[in-house]
Amino acid sequence: MDFGFTAQDEAFRAEARAWLTSHAGKAPDRRGWERTLGAAGWIGIGWSEGGYGNRTATLTQQVAWAEEYARSAAPPRSGHIGENLLAPTLLAHGTAEQKARFLPPIAAGAELWCQGYSEPGAGSDLAGVRTRAELAPDGRTYRVTGQKIWTSLAHEADWCFVLARTDPRSARHHGLTFLLVPMDQPGRIEVRPIRQMTGTSDFNEVFFDGAHASVEHVVGAVGEGWRVAMSLLGFERGVSTLAQQIGFAEELGRVIRTAVETGAADDPVVRDRLVGLWAELRTMRWNALRTLGGSGGPGAPSVAKLLWAGWHQRLGELAVQVRGAAASAGPSDWTPATPYELDDAQHLFLFSRADTIYGGSDQIQRTIIAERVLGLPRQPR
Numbered sequence: 486m487d488f489g490f491t492a493q494d495e496a497f498r499a500e501a502r503a504w505l506t507s508h509a510g511k512a513p514d515r516r517g518w519e520r521t522l523g524a525a526g527w528i529g530i531g532w533s534e535g536g537y538g539n540r541t542a543t544l545t546q547q548v549a550w551a552e553e554y555a556r557s558a559a560p561p562r563s564g565h566i567g568e569n570l571l572a573p574t575l576l577a578h579g580t581a582e583q584k585a586r587f588l589p590p591i592a593a594g595a596e597l598w599c600q601g602y603s604e605p606g607a608g609s610d611l612a613g614v615r616t617r618a619e620l621a622p623d624g625r626t627y628r629v630t631g632q633k634i635w636t637s638l639a640h641e642a643d644w645c646f647v648l649a650r651t652d653p654r655s656a657r658h659h660g661l662t663f664l665l666v667p668m669d670q671p672g673r674i675e676v677r678p679i680r681q682m683t684g685t686s687d688f689n690e691v692f693f694d695g696a697h698a699s700v701e702h703v704v705g706a707v708g709e710g711w712r713v714a715m716s717l718l719g720f721e722r723g724v725s726t727l728a729q730q731i732g733f734a735e736e737l738g739r740v741i742r743t744a745v746e747t748g749a750a751d752d753p754v755v756r757d758r759l760v761g762l763w764a765e766l767r768t769m770r771w772n773a774l775r776t777l778g779g780s781g782g783p784g785a786p787s788v789a790k791l792l793w794a795g796w797h798q799r800l801g802e803l804a805v806q807v808r809g810a811a812a813s814a815g816p817s818d819w820t821p822a823t824p825y826e827l828d829d830a831q832h833l834f835l836f837s838r839a840d841t842i843y844g845g846s847d848q849i850q851r852t853i854i855a856e857r858v859l860g861l862p863r864q865p866r
Contacts, residue, residue: 490545497542498549501527502557509559516641519564519594528568529592533576537584538592544777548727555731563641567591567598571646574717578663578705587644587665599639601647601666601691602714604632610849611648611714612658616693618649620700627651627703629666629696635843639676639689642668647698648714651707661710665702666693673697682835683827718786718845726773726789733766733797739829740804749807758803765796784858787850794840794847801837804830 490498504525512518522528529539531547542550562568572591575584590596607613616631629649639645645666652660668674673696678686705713741759744750750759769792776785805812808830827835841847855861 494545494549497546501550501553505557505559509557512560515560515563518560523592523594537588551728552731555728563597564594566600570717571598578713596643597641599636599642599645601633601645603635605634614648616649618651625700627698629693629698631693633691636689636691639691648710658711660708662707663704663710663713664698666696666698670696683832730770744807747807784854787853791850797837797840801834805834
């Protein structure tokens, strides 16, 4: 595929840039910002079906929007899980009623979602989930019991899509069902923030104690949750990968400037590492464009995850190295009674330690490539 930008794409880019310039600095809060995006039709521009309150855009225009958003001063998105993961899944597997109920509020920025996949003991090994969903005697609801972990934005979400075991006699990927569960169930759902090394709490533990989910909110069919869940993961790494790389480029630029300011760039080994990181980032961009053009193959998402996760960790390590001894010190006025604050290099180093774990660990990605792409013998289980 010739992934060039046409005159129409550049006009779309200019429109996006102008809108972001005039609105990004006026966002009241993250939830309010989602509503602002929705009112202007900027949510769900990549959905294969229109008519849900969003404008539609070609693939190249979606890339332009993602890149301009990453370059802008706009707040981090709270609605990306609903927009980029659940919505395409509903378009592929949902009923007409489910699409009509859930897509318009996502497009409007009115309802936020979180993902109930990982569990203690079943993180990257998704087939090992133990959260169970039992059909209530009335036959109209499921009662969900179990624990999910590393649940991004659960403390803000209105809904959670949950992979749960509906057949207690099943094992591995059999007997799983994909359920849509409302989060506003006091006494039945508890969300506990997980404090990270960075001092922030973006992830959460979520405990379900007989939480209700309507039978009408089963996506796909009962017992076919694995198929739906795998379909959703296929949507996880798409156009957003290119926006992620814009952020990576900005981080690399800061590391380069710091290296020049501190004199670390005088070291030929450091210069070599900086040039290597730049070259790898360019390679990742062209690989992502090739994948979006349909040339990636079945293992493309796993390859992309392996590429950027290791790259980002190496960038974090170099970020603190070029700062020298100052990278190990906190603010001079810090006291145990106040939360510590990290500078950009410290935050990058600490947060990137998780890159090779979340979203499917490196070990899992290599197994997928080995078994599904190279046809090597399956790992004994």
